[in-house]
Amino acid sequence: xxxxxxxxxxxxxxxxxxxxxxxxxxxxxxxxxxxxxxxxxxxxxxxxxxxxxxxxxxxxxxxxxxxxxxxxxxxxxxxxxxxxxxxxxxxxxxxxxxxxxxxxxxxxxxxxxxxxxxxxxxxxxxxxxxxxxxxxxxxxxxxxxxxxxxxxxxxxxxxxxxxxxxxxxxxx
Amino acid sequence: xxxxxxxxxxxxxxxxxxxxxxxxxxxxxxxxxxxxxxxxxxxxxxxxxxxxxxxxxxxxxxxxxxxxxxxxxxxxxxxxxxxxxxxxxxxxxxxxxxxxxxxxxxxxxxxxxxxxxxxxxxxxxxxxxxxxxxxxxxxxxxxxxxxxxxxxxxxxxxxxxxxxxxxxxxxxxxxxxxxxxxxxxxxxxxxxxxxxxxxxxxxxxxxxxxxxxxxxxxxxxxxxxxxxxxxxxxxxxxxxxxx
Numbered sequence: 001x002x003x004x005x006x007x008x009x010x011x012x013x014x015x016x017x018x019x020x021x022x023x024x025x026x027x028x029x030x031x032x033x034x035x036x037x038x039x040x041x042x043x044x045x046x047x048x049x050x051x052x053x054x055x056x057x058x059x060x061x062x063x064x065x066x067x068x069x070x071x072x073x074x075x076x077x078x079x080x081x082x083x084x085x086x087x088x089x090x091x092x093x094x095x096x097x098x099x100x101x102x103x104x105x106x107x108x109x110x111x112x113x114x115x116x117x118x119x120x121x122x123x124x125x126x127x128x129x130x131x132x133x134x135x136x137x138x139x140x141x142x143x144x145x146x147x148x149x150x151x152x153x154x155x156x157x158x159x160x161x162x163x164x165x166x167x168x169x170x171x172x
Numbered sequence: 173x174x175x176x177x178x179x180x181x182x183x184x185x186x187x188x189x190x191x192x193x194x195x196x197x198x199x200x201x202x203x204x205x206x207x208x209x210x211x212x213x214x215x216x217x218x219x220x221x222x223x224x225x226x227x228x229x230x231x232x233x234x235x236x237x238x239x240x241x242x243x244x245x246x247x248x249x250x251x252x253x254x255x256x257x258x259x260x261x262x263x264x265x266x267x268x269x270x271x272x273x274x275x276x277x278x279x280x281x282x283x284x285x286x287x288x289x290x291x292x293x294x295x296x297x298x299x300x301x302x303x304x305x306x307x308x309x310x311x312x313x314x315x316x317x318x319x320x321x322x323x324x325x326x327x328x329x330x331x332x333x334x335x336x337x338x339x340x341x342x343x344x345x346x347x348x349x350x351x352x353x354x355x356x357x358x359x360x361x362x363x364x365x366x367x368x369x370x371x372x373x374x375x376x377x378x379x380x381x382x383x384x385x386x387x388x389x390x391x392x393x394x395x396x397x398x399x400x401x402x403x404x405x406x407x408x409x410x411x412x413x414x415x
Contacts, residue, residue: 042306046316053352136274136281
């Protein structure tokens with residue numbers, strides 16, 4: 001017992017240390033999110049939050065469930081591998097509007113008539129984006145000089161965008 | 173019908189277990205996306221890119237990327253055959269509205285689409301002081317924007333310049349490989365709209381993914397392999413002048 005005779009101040013200090021450690025554990029319990037460390041040194045719930053974002057491009061499989069007639073036309077032409085929204089733009093809003101299933105972004109289902117019938121792209125601008133001749137493009141890619149090829153006439157006067165060969169019948 | 177006490181004791185927990193499985197079995201509550209079944213990357217075929225800018229526009233639409241910032245962008249290289257260390261590179265507004273018409277001269281031209289390389293061993297995730305950026309179990313490098321302090325260490329650490337500080341949120345922002353689309357079985361917005369198939373999403377853990385056959389039969393490279401970042405964006409026909 002004589003060993004600890006003058007050691008009271010050490011025990012008080014040790015007690016203080018233990019107390020501080022307990023306080024640290026309690027604070028840590030409340031401050032660190034529950035999912036931190038679920039997969040690694042980060043908040044696991046963040047993955048689900050990022051994954052919950054609403055989709056804006058519906059994907060061509062979705063388009064084809066209703067517009068199978070256009071899909072069939074496209075399948076046999078040179079644009080078979082160009083997906084719908086590459087030209088028509090993001091149309092998940094249109095899908096949600098038509099299906100009435102917009103659980104993700106309720107604001108998009110508002111009475112916006114453009115969601116009922118999306119605006120057709122202007123072929124004179126749209127087609128030129130890809131098909132304007134430039135030395136920088138791969139050699140095998142079909143390119144035309146807008147000034148000499150069509151002089152401002154909309155492309156769909158002669159070419160049907162879904163199956164653009166002239167022999168495919170042009171505009172319908 | 174008379175049920176004895178013994179039968180009741182067996183029936184009650186059995187019913188509880190059955191009810192539990194009925195409640196858990198609804199497909200909406202249990203999406204069939206399992207992170208450990210995937211390891212995402214992308215294949216970019218330089219010889220197919222026409223520099224139309226569809227990917228850049230689609231990415232900005234899909235992910236609300238602010239003007240002047242890019243999660244993906246396209247560069248146009250103009251390289252002489254004598255000095256490939258000094259390529260002339262342009263990317264007007266990230267290539268969002270395409271590129272000026274090029275006239276053929278004695279140098280070669282090609283387009284290089286760029287985005288986060290979703291590195292398996294990325295410097296950007298290693299420098300984060302708070303654990304706000306990480307690679308998810310399916311191989312996508314993400315930012316936890318609720319946790320991010322906006323210190324921009326990761327922006328400096330990325331060897332590919334793929335991160336930026338969001339001008340309004342003041343936190344790090346970057347390509348998520350359209351994680352919100354992947355979990356729904358969709359491809360990324362940039363791959364969806366690429367008209368020539370120059371960009372193709374690839375699941376390296378899926379043995380049936382065409383990426384495996386492609387990697388076996390083509391000379392494929394990643395950007396800055398000397399950085400040993402484990403980049404998962406594979407470039408076909410990549411020129412040595414690309415930095």
